[in-house]
Amino acid sequence: MFNSRPIRMSTQSEKADLLKKLHHSGKMLVLPNIWDAAGALLLEKLGYPAVATASAAIARAHGYEDGERIPFDFLLAIVSQIVKSVDLPVTVDIETGYAGDHETLKSNIKKLIAAGVAGINIEDTDVRSRELVPVNEQAEKLKLIGRVAERANTRLFINARTDIFLVKTDLSEEQKLAHAIERGRAYVEAGADGVYPIFATDESTIKTLVGALKVPVNVLARVGAPDLDVLQRLGVARVSFGPNVHRTTLLALESMLGSVKEGLSHRPVTGPLA
Template identity: 45%
Template structure:
């Protein structure tokens, strides 16, 4: 498939009630492993990509290193690839669009794009984030790529007290509608695991809703019944693999 075909195929995989499942990768090797396991599309996780190269999350990984990682993946795997691009390494709409264009140039067909202020506090105002999404959409349209912008809100991830999540749902719905109007393709609500709240957001969203798997989250079949259109695993796969690596290494060194 060429890049446009991959982008169209990726869009088609997002179906409410029949979600695409993305087991997040961090380099070409893990991309091949997950592809060989039967994945229909691939997605990186920013935490994992950064950690694999010795950096913390939060745009600490130099952007050229991220671009090279994306290029390495698309060079060896013929599946749609979405990139977790955090805040696009720019608070300005034009800068964000220019940076996303670099990912398009190396074969990416989508991004996660979050509304938290990276290296700051809180979230970008709705209008500000919508302007950034709009700029990315205009850039992609200029390249004739039906680019998938998975618009992420960090409302729930930033609030560790799960009992307060119900009070954030109305704002999340408002943000989702604004992001959709600006050109978003999906709505990502990491941190949210309450089934009733997930169902409420899915019902209110015109976009397919992305839920991230974490402890306490409903299983895949339950998420499908709630109307979810995309399920991702974030840093979970990386952490699991690194723990297995440490255990195996420790078993060897303990024999010395």
């Protein structure tokens, strides 16, 4: 059968503008991260206003480990199909950019924009050493990304992730919070549209970050994090799920297929919802 979906009229920049507006609407943007076009279509069907990918989910769904092990061109092909499948703005987790130098990073950002991507997550951990990149170096990467979009006469929502709460350090929680604010402010000055202090879970910490950064703050939904209604009250603009949707889906699939293997019933697969 022919695809009866309507012709898409929105440009990449229009979708990037919409993604930015969604972060400033006053209603928290909830993004259960997906890894393929089927997941994106499901989010669109359910009425989600945007689509976000998870690097770990995409990698593991295609036989790779997280940490930029999946080839960038393969990732780009997957992302391109996701973008084509929906009318929604798509924001992509690009880890550290899949680039060891600025020229490669520029090339990768150009390809993502050409594919229609409306936004990106980019993190500040070195993919090889697993240590935090110096603030000034990460700020230069963010400035470079902004220049690439500007020279292409497009927009791109840049969600700058800081891993200060994720990496192992000897810092106290108070020191981590101070560093998160310092890095967040530097990233915003360098052109970031939002800040993602991943693994920040304490209510007081999140509230302080929201107040100090003055830009949309992204929180990861995980064990120990406040629930969605609390995050909304704290002023959080965006909630991500990282690889958790993929992990939960695999656990449900394992249970279903395990039941079939034991010969109990085929109905977990062939029931009324199948």
